[in-house]
Each structure stands twice: as structure tokens, then as C-alpha cells.
Amino acid sequence: MPTFRIRVDGQVTEGEADSETSLFAALSRAGIAWPVSCRNGTCRTCIARLLQGRVRYDIAWPGLSAEEKEEGYCLPCIARPLADVVITRG
Ligand code: FES
Known part of the structure; x- marks a missing residue:
């Protein structure tokens, strides 16, 4: 199974x-702090861009509107990578 790099914009460390x-x-796992609460895609505490x-x-419909998804918002608690990823705080 391929692995992908997960990086927070502006930080050197990556997972x-x-x-x-x-x-x-x-x-x-990489020791990078990120806000989280429900961990199931409903509360939006973890929202990122x-x-x-x-x-x-x-899940078919995480707690994001179709427009938000098009604008690049994601929910890291349940989002799984399909490529190397760079995110920033939503
Ligand atoms: S922690 Fe609640 S949506 Fe991600």
C-alpha cells in the first residue's frame, strides 16, 4: 500500500x-498538534484547508457542504490521503 506525506503548511515536520x-x-504520530474533538466528521473542530x-x-457525507469541499476544506479526523497532502488551519 503506498504511503503519502502529510504536512502542515509552514511546519518542517511531516507525517x-x-x-x-x-x-x-x-x-x-508525527507529534504535530491539531485540534480534534468528535473524530467522526461531525463537529468540524478539526476543519482544515x-x-x-x-x-x-x-462516510458518504462528512460534515462539509459540497461547496466547502470544492473550496478545498477537509476534515482531517476522517479524511484519508490519496496523494501527498499539505493542509493549513481552516
Ligand atoms: S474532530 Fe469533529 S469533525 Fe473532525
């Missing part, structure tokens, strides 16, 4: 995740 690992889990890369979700 690694395969396509079954959430961005939040990858950041945590995707600056680079692509993500997927196991």
Missing part, C-alpha cells in the same frame, strides 16, 4: 499515512 490512515492520525493533494472519506 506519513497510507490510504487507510486519517490525516489526523498521521499528524499525531487542503492546499495540495487529494483526500477521500469512508
